[in-house]
Amino acid sequence: MTKANSGNFFEDFRVGQTIQHATPRTVTAGDVALYNALFGARFAAQSSDSFAYAIGYPSAPVDDLLVFHIVFGKTVPDISLNAVANLGYADCRFLRAIYPGDTLTAVSEVIGLKENSSRKTGVVYVRSSGFKQDGAKVLEYVRWVMVRKRDEAAGAPGDLVPDLPKVVEPKALGEACPMVVTRHYDFALAGSQHRFGDYAAGEKIDHVDGMTVEEAEHQMATRLYQNTARVHFNQFAQSKDRFGRRLIYGGHVISLARALSFNGLANAFHIAAINGGRHVAPLFAGCTVFAWSQVLDKAELPGRTDVGALRLRTVATKDQPCGDFPYKQDAADHPAVILDLDYWVLMPR
Amino acid sequence: MTKANSGNFFEDFRVGQTIQHATPRTVTAGDVALYNALFGARFAAQSSDSFAYAIGYPSAPVDDLLVFHIVFGKTVPDISLNAVANLGYADCRFLRAIYPGDTLTAVSEVIGLKENSSRKTGVVYVRSSGFKQDGAKVLEYVRWVMVRKRDEAAGAPGDLVPDLPKVVEPKALGEACPMVVTRHYDFALAGSQHRFGDYAAGEKIDHVDGMTVEEAEHQMATRLYQNTARVHFNQFAQSKDRFGRRLIYGGHVISLARALSFNGLANAFHIAAINGGRHVAPLFAGCTVFAWSQVLDKAELPGRTDVGALRLRTVATKDQPCGDFPYKQDAADHPAVILDLDYWVLMPR
């Protein structure tokens, strides 16, 4: 029998099953530099040790999404190597700040299974958690993916659709964020004078700038996360696929949209939670990504006067500037929309 | 009113105005590695902690141009987001060596303003300074750019063309360079036996090698510097522009030319000052960059017997080897020339 991993198929999963993922990964200043080179993020707390130290971090924390992508990457060989589609995320909470030198590992628990009526595929729900070297949980999220069956005749391994929160409650936000010394938060250095109180629910912000993606860029990003999903790297195989192209990792679009969102949300220095997200359409190299955001809600954090939380919808498009906030069209998704992300950020009050 | 930054227009500037730029940036070993991967620099002092320590640095300093690009990048959102063209540099002096772990910030002072006769644009002169976390000035330079007016009918905000030095005086060179222990300077490890005394004013050197630039490379470089100039990243917008292509950041060409210049100038271990420079023509991905240099002048540094200064003109071309030193042609620029840079380097005596 072969020693190469061909991944799990739908009938290989069981509800309650726990999977320890390979490969432990020490995050370094090198990873941070590559992340900066790929996305051009400009949030001051992640960019500067001095700024971060002044406001209460021991040093610049690693970008939340870089941590997410590394943890996510570890789950791919066990969970989604035979996936047809990544269907959704829920209840993603960032629980600890990560610094260069920390080592990340990941574990997933299967919390739901639902065979599709075709009997060719089924939906696998996992709650994945990232841990650091001292055992502390760093990150937790639920993801569901449509996974192929190896054998259509195989029985369904379970039938349970988990009950998932639509929104992470404000009281669960902020665990990864130290008490911020707002009097030392330099708004000029941060790039904007707009703080929590300046944003209103319903407000829409066009992030103006566009960023074109090259094949080398998304390949380097995804390998950096040790994400092994073949659709991102293997043009030989993809050329026989319906798109004929390598698909760009959905998380690449999330990071591009987050980096673009600096222009209008410069003080949203921390992603505290992701409520949900849809990769509405695939992105291919050569396209230019734009983004806009809407403030869906505002929340105070229990016991904290330093920061408040904005619930944002950030929409990313391809080859379509966002001055008129493209989203829906005739009750369907606007054809240029590629990402619809619902998340909480923290901002100084 | 939108919270996104659309940049300053010509009429927004005032002579004497001081601008604190966002985002503070801690330089790391990761940034250095990326810089190496993008340009293939081989100067020994910047490449090796052991070599640097032996000659008098505490450890390998960060490449001078990487420091320049990071400081420059910070000025873009405030100074040149609405620029039509980057017209020139003057009086650029490197004042402190930077090491991984140092944090850079940037401030610019508006030192000149001159409306163009079209009244559609004007020239903005700024003196930009980079600082490290202890407040020491690291770098200072003057740049002038042609910036669009928001409103043609707006009055000119001033009319002053500053008096700028054509050349940085030798006595102002070397502040960022420790006293070099030349007896510990290993010329075999450095890659050449040619020292200060071996170069003659007027001498021309073909750097021989060529380097082809890819879109992913210049995009990664420019994002690494947090330079937000849209012309480098946004193919969707650029496809409607006169060139139809993304423009490569002029500083990318400077770094390529500097890296190529190792072949012939291996012991020019430090750029002490930039006297001036012209981006003669734009560079696009797919082109191959070549370079040659001429020694314009030689200078001793007051009170220093360890190193001497060479004033160089380095000319970069695209798709044109430099064996016959292309520069001018029929009193105009040679059509292959893209960069004409006048600067001082230090070399062991």
Add this chain to the structure above:
Amino acid sequence: MTKANSGNFFEDFRVGQTIQHATPRTVTAGDVALYNALFGARFAAQSSDSFAYAIGYPSAPVDDLLVFHIVFGKTVPDISLNAVANLGYADCRFLRAIYPGDTLTAVSEVIGLKENSSRKTGVVYVRSSGFKQDGAKVLEYVRWVMVRKRDEAAGAPGDLVPDLPKVVEPKALGEACPMVVTRHYDFALAGSQHRFGDYAAGEKIDHVDGMTVEEAEHQMATRLYQNTARVHFNQFAQSKDRFGRRLIYGGHVISLARALSFNGLANAFHIAAINGGRHVAPLFAGCTVFAWSQVLDKAELPGRTDVGALRLRTVATKDQPCGDFPYKQDAADHPAVILDLDYWVLMPR
């Protein structure tokens, strides 16, 4: 006379000649991150400080092949700038683990010279060694290259073909590997339960996955190693060559094959030696690389019960999945094969 290096030609070499190569290079966490981004390696010991420490390393060692490429890169300006072809490797042994912060230098000794009958070229045999800052030898290997003569009429500088071992003896393996605490080797984190005892001589393993290479990727890799071979970077010159394309550094293929081999050889955590290797055909950007391996032999290491050695042949192909183990065809190389590498890896017993 020009100060630019045009490299040595065949008649410039002498048997017994020793060449100290430029540029000393401090390896950093940034180099490691770039290596990961370029190849997506997933071996646990190189990826995680915690994992490495648990099994006996002080921290995660730098990937063996990254060390090899950096040492190799230094030899290029002196040995192979005028090479027509890289003919082979032998007797490559890894002698010390390298960690971020270590500085590498390289020295080569000419151990053989053989003019070709055409009198236009000759074969140069060098034994190249890498050293770290404390003088310890890190790596040693023999390479032979066909080098052009500057002047066909020049006499042959020597005529000696060295006697080289076909295989590194098992007793010479493992110097760079600490005594591994196998009870702390976590096979779940490492990604596979298969250990030394589970592999049989003759066994073949398809590594399944494919990886497409972009121009920006191999250029960044090769510049990271300060490898100056012009064929990798200069499209202007290459467009006039018989292939019309930039050639990808052969070591890039070795690293891709090694990274792909994780899928089936996850516990082969250390390359102890390279017995020989052939770059069977060139690789160009846009192609997708696949790989398979065969266990050629197994060996115990004298005095060591912690790890055993597998002698592997890893074959890489372009645009050809390896499910049927392509290698030879009608007594010639299979047309899709680009690499045939014979090496020893260590694996926990």
